[in-house]
Amino acid sequence: MPLPHDYVDHLLAVYAADQANVAHLLCDRHDPEAVAFTFVDDELNASPMTYGELRERSSRLATSLAARGIGLGDCVGVLLSKRPELPVTLLALARLGAVYVPLFTAFATGAVEMRMSAAKAKLVVTEPSQREKVDPLEWLPQLVTGDEFAAAEAAEPLAEPVAVGPDAPFLQLYTSGTTGKPKGVPVPVRALAAFHAYHEISLDHRADDVFWNGADPGWAYGLYYGIVGPLALGRPNILHSAQFSPESTFRLMERFGVTSFASAPTVYRALSKSGLETTARLRAASSAGEPLTADVSDWAERVLGTCVRDHYGQTEVGMMICAHWNPDAETENRPGSMGRPLPGIEAGIVDDAIAFRTDSPLLWFAGYRDAPEKTAERYSEDGEWYLTGDLGSVDEDGYFRFTSRDDDIILMAGYRIGPFDVESVLITHPAVVDVAVVGRPDPEGIRGEIAEAFVVLAPGVSGTAELGDELARLVKEQYSAHARPRRVHFVEALPKTASGKIQRYLLREGDAG
Structure with missing residues (x-):
C-alpha cells in the first residue's frame, strides 16, 4: 500500500512542534524496559542498555553538567568511542538544551582544537585513551569516563528537561573536509522528522529487525542514523567497540543474527574482497557516503542473500535520495541509481547538479555556523534551490544518478x-x-x-x-x-x-x- 498522504505532516507535528523536547522525543516517551542499544565488545560479549537506564543516567549527568555551567545553547565536545557514556552524554546535553559536538576518535589534537575553538565549546567529554589529544588544550575543561564520570552520574536526577522548540540546534557537526576546511553545521530539532523518515522509509527499520549501523558516531551517518535515528523510533542499534575487519564484521552478523546492516561502500568492498565465507544472511543492506559500484551489490546478493541499496545525502541535510527498502515507498533498486527522494523532499537538477527545493518540508539546513558567504554558495540565485555541489541526472521515472562532485x-x-x-x-x-x-x-x-x-x-x-x-x-x-x-x-x-x-x-x- 502507498504511504499515507499525511505522512510528512504527521512527522512534523511530532518533531517540529513549538515545544519540541529532544529528551522526550529520543528517550522519555519510549518503553523504559525496551532496549535502546546493545554494546558489543571485541570478544562479542553483549551489554544491553534500556531506555529506562538511559533516562536515569542521563538525568543525573545533566544535573552535574548544569553545575559545571552547561546550559541552553552551550556547545560540548564529545570524544568517546562506542561506549554507553556516549548516548548518556547526548541525552544529558539534550535535557539542558545544550549542543552535542561529535569528535572522531581518530582525530589528532589539531582536528579537535579546530572544532572546539570554532564551536566555542565549554567542555569536552572524553575517555582515558583520548586524553592526550585534549590535554594540550588547557583552555578546555574535561569530563573523563571512569571515576570522575561515575561521580557525575551520582547526582540527583534533573527535574525537567528543557523544551527548546523545533529550530534550536541540538547537534553541531563539521563537514568531512573532502574539498577544504570543515564547516560547522548546526542541526535543529526539526531535523528529527527527516531522520525518522529515513529510518522508516529508506532503511525500513522494523521493530523485529536486528539492526546494525556500523558507521562511526563521530561522523554524520553514524550519529544521525546509528544513534539519533534509532532513538527517535524507539528501536535498538548495535554499537561494536572493535576496529573494523571483515572477520569481526561477519562474526558479529552471525552471532547476533543481524537482519539489516548499514555502512559505507568501503566496508562492503572490503568484505567482498576478503574471500571469507559467512553464514550471515541479511534482509536489507544499505550503503551511504560514497557512490556504490555494481560489483558490491552483486557480491552481496550471492553471499548475504540481498542486494545493497545505495543512499545519498550530506552532513548538511542528512540522507535525501535513496533506493528505499520500505515496500510502501515503491522504489526499485536500479543499477547505477541511488533511488528517489524521501517523502517531503522535492529534488531536481539545477545546472547539472543535484538540488533540493528550499521549501521542501523535510529540508532542515539553515546555514553554516559563522560562515554567511559559504552558506550563500549553497543556494541558487533565486533562493529556491539548495545546491549540493554534486553533479547528477534524473530519468523520466524520477530516479537519480550520481555523477561526481562538481570539482571532481x-x-x-x-x-x-x-x-x-x-x-x-x-x-x-x-x-x-x-x-x-x-x-x-x-x-x-x-x-x-x-x-x-x-x-x-x-x-x-x-x-x-x-x-x-x-x-x-x-x-x-x-x-x-x-x-x-x-x-x-x-x-x-x-x-x-x-x-x-x-x-x-x-x-x-x-x-x-
Missing part, C-alpha cells in the same frame, strides 16, 4: 568524464582492491585534462606497466575509449577523510600521501 568532473578535449563511471569499471578487476580516478593537466597541453587512476592492489600483486595497460583497456572496452585513464598509479593506500571519503583534491594536487 574531468574535462578532457571537450568531454566531461565522471570519475565514478571509470572507477566502477576498474574495481571489477580482480587485482584491484580500491581505486580513485581524478583529472590532472595534460602534460602535452592538448586535451586540457586527462584521467589518471590511483589503484590499490590486492596483496601479492605487482604494479607493472603491463597491468596498467590492461586496466586502461578494461575501461576502453567496458565503458568508453575517451574515458580510459592515460596514467595508472599504483599506491599503497588512497588519501581519505576519517569517515572514509576519498580526498581527490590531494590526488589532483599530486600529494597521494
Whole structure:
C-alpha cells in the first residue's frame, strides 16, 4: 500500500512542534524496559542498555553538567568511542538544551582544537585513551569516563528537561573536509522528522529487525542514523567497540543474527574482497557516503542473500535520495541509481547538479555556523534551490544518478568524464582492491585534462606497466575509449577523510600521501 498522504505532516507535528523536547522525543516517551542499544565488545560479549537506564543516567549527568555551567545553547565536545557514556552524554546535553559536538576518535589534537575553538565549546567529554589529544588544550575543561564520570552520574536526577522548540540546534557537526576546511553545521530539532523518515522509509527499520549501523558516531551517518535515528523510533542499534575487519564484521552478523546492516561502500568492498565465507544472511543492506559500484551489490546478493541499496545525502541535510527498502515507498533498486527522494523532499537538477527545493518540508539546513558567504554558495540565485555541489541526472521515472562532485568532473578535449563511471569499471578487476580516478593537466597541453587512476592492489600483486595497460583497456572496452585513464598509479593506500571519503583534491594536487 502507498504511504499515507499525511505522512510528512504527521512527522512534523511530532518533531517540529513549538515545544519540541529532544529528551522526550529520543528517550522519555519510549518503553523504559525496551532496549535502546546493545554494546558489543571485541570478544562479542553483549551489554544491553534500556531506555529506562538511559533516562536515569542521563538525568543525573545533566544535573552535574548544569553545575559545571552547561546550559541552553552551550556547545560540548564529545570524544568517546562506542561506549554507553556516549548516548548518556547526548541525552544529558539534550535535557539542558545544550549542543552535542561529535569528535572522531581518530582525530589528532589539531582536528579537535579546530572544532572546539570554532564551536566555542565549554567542555569536552572524553575517555582515558583520548586524553592526550585534549590535554594540550588547557583552555578546555574535561569530563573523563571512569571515576570522575561515575561521580557525575551520582547526582540527583534533573527535574525537567528543557523544551527548546523545533529550530534550536541540538547537534553541531563539521563537514568531512573532502574539498577544504570543515564547516560547522548546526542541526535543529526539526531535523528529527527527516531522520525518522529515513529510518522508516529508506532503511525500513522494523521493530523485529536486528539492526546494525556500523558507521562511526563521530561522523554524520553514524550519529544521525546509528544513534539519533534509532532513538527517535524507539528501536535498538548495535554499537561494536572493535576496529573494523571483515572477520569481526561477519562474526558479529552471525552471532547476533543481524537482519539489516548499514555502512559505507568501503566496508562492503572490503568484505567482498576478503574471500571469507559467512553464514550471515541479511534482509536489507544499505550503503551511504560514497557512490556504490555494481560489483558490491552483486557480491552481496550471492553471499548475504540481498542486494545493497545505495543512499545519498550530506552532513548538511542528512540522507535525501535513496533506493528505499520500505515496500510502501515503491522504489526499485536500479543499477547505477541511488533511488528517489524521501517523502517531503522535492529534488531536481539545477545546472547539472543535484538540488533540493528550499521549501521542501523535510529540508532542515539553515546555514553554516559563522560562515554567511559559504552558506550563500549553497543556494541558487533565486533562493529556491539548495545546491549540493554534486553533479547528477534524473530519468523520466524520477530516479537519480550520481555523477561526481562538481570539482571532481574531468574535462578532457571537450568531454566531461565522471570519475565514478571509470572507477566502477576498474574495481571489477580482480587485482584491484580500491581505486580513485581524478583529472590532472595534460602534460602535452592538448586535451586540457586527462584521467589518471590511483589503484590499490590486492596483496601479492605487482604494479607493472603491463597491468596498467590492461586496466586502461578494461575501461576502453567496458565503458568508453575517451574515458580510459592515460596514467595508472599504483599506491599503497588512497588519501581519505576519517569517515572514509576519498580526498581527490590531494590526488589532483599530486600529494597521494
